[in-house]
Amino acid sequence: MRQTEKLLQGLKWRCIRGELPREVTQVAYDSRKVEPGALFVCIQGSRQDGHAFIREAVERGAAAILTEKDVIDEEQINQINNLRKVNNLRKICVLETKDTRAALASISRQWFDNPQENLKIIGVTGTKGKTSTAWMIWKMFTAAGQKSGLIGTIEVCYDTWQQKIRNTTPESYELYEILRKMVDHGCQYVVMEVSSQALKLHRVNGIMFDAAVFTNLREDHIGAGEHADFAEYMACKHRLFCQCRIGIFNQDDPYWQEMWRGSSCEKVLTYGFSRQADYCADRVQLLRGSDRLGVQYHLNRYRIGKNQGEMEAASENSWNVVVNAPGKFSIYNSLAAISVAEQYQIPEEAIEKALHTLQVPGRIEMLPVSPRFIVIVDYAHNAMALDALLRTLRDYHPGRIICIFGCGGNRAAERRFQMGEVAGRLADLVVVTTDNPREEDPEKIADEICLGLEAAKGKYGRIPDRGQAIAYGISHAKPGDIVVIAGKGHETYQEINGEKYPMDDRKLAMKCKVW
Numbered sequence: 001m002r003q004t005e006k007l008l009q010g011l012k013w014r015c016i017r018g019e020l021p022r023e024v025t026q027v028a029y030d031s032r033k034v035e036p037g038a039l040f041v042c043i044q045g046s047r048q049d050g051h052a053f054i055r056e057a058v059e060r061g062a063a064a065i066l067t068e069k070d071v072i073d074e075e076q077i078n079q080i081n082n083l084r085k086v087n088n089l090r091k092i093c094v095l096e097t098k099d100t101r102a103a104l105a106s107i108s109r110q111w112f113d114n115p116q117e118n119l120k121i122i123g124v125t126g127t128k129g130k131t132s133t134a135w136m137i138w139k140m141f142t143a144a145g146q147k148s149g150l151i152g153t154i155e156v157c158y159d160t161w162q163q164k165i166r167n168t169t170p171e172s173y174e175l176y177e178i179l180r181k182m183v184d185h186g187c188q189y190v191v192m193e194v195s196s197q198a199l200k201l202h203r204v205n206g207i208m209f210d211a212a213v214f215t216n217l218r219e220d221h222i223g224a225g226e227h228a229d230f231a232e233y234m235a236c237k238h239r240l241f242c243q244c245r246i247g248i249f250n251q252d253d254p255y256w257q258e259m260w261r262g263s264s265c266e267k268v269l270t271y272g273f274s275r276q277a278d279y280c281a282d283r284v285q286l287l288r289g290s291d292r293l294g295v296q297y298h299l300n301r302y303r304i305g306k307n308q309g310e311m312e313a314a315s316e317n318s319w320n321v322v323v324n325a326p327g328k329f330s331i332y333n334s335l336a337a338i339s340v341a342e343q344y345q346i347p348e349e350a351i352e353k354a355l356h357t358l359q360v361p362g363r364i365e366m367l368p369v370s371p372r373f374i375v376i377v378d379y380a381h382n383a384m385a386l387d388a389l390l391r392t393l394r395d396y397h398p399g400r401i402i403c404i405f406g407c408g409g410n411r412a413a414e415r416r417f418q419m420g421e422v423a424g425r426l427a428d429l430v431v432v433t434t435d436n437p438r439e440e441d442p443e444k445i446a447d448e449i450c451l452g453l454e455a456a457k458g459k460y461g462r463i464p465d466r467g468q469a470i471a472y473g474i475s476h477a478k479p480g481d482i483v484v485i486a487g488k489g490h491e492t493y494q495e496i497n498g499e500k501y502p503m504d505d506r507k508l509a510m511k512c513k514v515w
């Protein structure tokens, strides 16, 4: 139970029907979850419009409805009020505001008593590297004994508690609920991935991030249900840097200044291979163990005289960093994580420990399928990630690279041709299979991937059943080869027409174990 006036504090709203109830018992944005006495927030979604479920919400006992358009006519209101009279309830209260998604964030923040005020929240955004970087930062804080929470694609967790979520960045109501749990548990820090969808749909409204990281930006997530075009995608990412104190940017990315310009950052740090960066990497060496590929580099910490554009070495300026993950992109992710950790005085030993023992589930996860060749499961599901991954693996001079992948349905269609083209160019043999087709025809998705493969003159075959495709790829591997199973990483399901069926690439690969 919460006072309605208090929940609506800071919001612009007007009451268009009935009277504001003194208290509400619940905040709900899904009519199917409404309980008696609730405030039902109508959200205009990508498939459905919450305003169409007002009647259901009222039948379930909602006391107030928050809308962003006056959708209820007199006849409907009379019907609803007659219904309520029979049940001895007051007339329905209808409130109107400009944007109900933004309102949901504001109301949720009040409902959960402003948990963000008691936390230092670190946000990570970018087209690629969010999960890996957030995970590294969280591991560093944890290794240093700092109670911290993690929110991202793989899971939400702190200490031994963990929970799966539907989105990389949860809806505002769930987000504030999670933050409240973390505060009550004694967490001081939260590291979270912030997707462009979350920024677009106001899921993180009301949070002032103590630090925000920008990893990189490439064309992605454009299409129905995501972003209209690249400009909108970029503008949404930029919003994170308008609600943060410290901004940490990948200086080698062509878009970093677009992210920084007009930001709210009181402090700016940069990282990259550029000598201008505050955290600068050089002298890279590839590492290859029996069950892991890794990388080692020299980290130089420079202090830049921002005003004069001068560069001056800091006293304790260099360090040999070892990361238990391969490739240039792991160097970028670790540089970002180190830049964050040092802002919070995380000791070097904790940083080293986290990077040495790092294994992000489903990210370049090496499986003991055979002692003669390498099998890797990875979450690369766009061209940028697949390109970075395959180039990285090429650097280890394998015999051949066999790549097995598909593309998700109801997601940016450009990914299909582009991933086909990248795989055709960088892999020696490609097996095109099925990812999460969702509501689309998997054969049509495969056709579009094959256009890219043809364009790159790649060698490929098609096996729609993912288990069979994986078995085929592994059974055709020769000593010294690398088999890459890309696209689903940590996922433990395959989504077809709204249903999630159990499926785990790691289990499918281990079924093919050869001795």
Ligand SMILES: CC(=O)N[C@H]1[C@@H](OP(=O)(O)OP(=O)(O)OC[C@H]2O[C@@H](n3ccc(=O)[nH]c3=O)[C@H](O)[C@@H]2O)O[C@H](CO)[C@@H](O)[C@@H]1O[C@H](C)C(=O)N[C@@H](C)C(=O)N[C@H](CCC(=O)O)C(=O)O
Binding pocket: 029, 030, 031, 032, 042, 043, 044, 045, 046, 047, 048, 049, 050, 051, 053, 166, 167, 168, 169, 170, 171, 195, 196, 197, 198, 221, 225, 226
């Ligand atoms: C396209 C999109 O962003 N969809 C999100 C959106 O769902 P939606 O707008 O489609 O909702 P809807 O089904 O149309 O329903 C609209 C409203 O009607 C309500 N409703 C619906 C039915 C009913 O009977 N009663 C009712 O009240 C719903 O509760 C909702 O409030 O709002 C939901 C609740 O917040 C999200 O879970 C859902 O994310 C879907 C699952 C999704 O996967 N989105 C992707 C694109 C996404 O957000 N991805 C990013 C990561 C991208 C990256 O890798 O960078 C993420 O952060 O996860």
Ligand SMILES: Nc1ncnc2c1ncn2[C@@H]1O[C@H](COP(=O)(O)OP(=O)(O)OP(=O)(O)O)[C@@H](O)[C@H]1O
Binding pocket: 126, 127, 128, 129, 130, 131, 132, 133, 153, 168, 193, 215, 216, 329, 330, 332, 333, 362, 363, 364, 378, 379, 380, 381, 384, 385, 386, 388, 389
């Ligand atoms: N900094 C990076 N640049 C390019 N590719 C990367 C980078 N970091 C990771 N990758 C590749 O992309 C894959 C996904 O990485 P990660 O999950 O960290 O990114 P993400 O931004 O969270 O992705 P998503 O938005 O799809 O959830 C990795 O498995 C790896 O192949």
Ligand SMILES: N[C@H](CCC[C@H](N)C(=O)O)C(=O)O
Binding pocket: 168, 381, 407, 408, 409, 411, 435, 436, 487, 488, 491
């Ligand atoms: N966060 C990503 C996940 C895609 C994973 C891939 N397996 C697919 O289903 O397309 C997205 O929502 O675009």
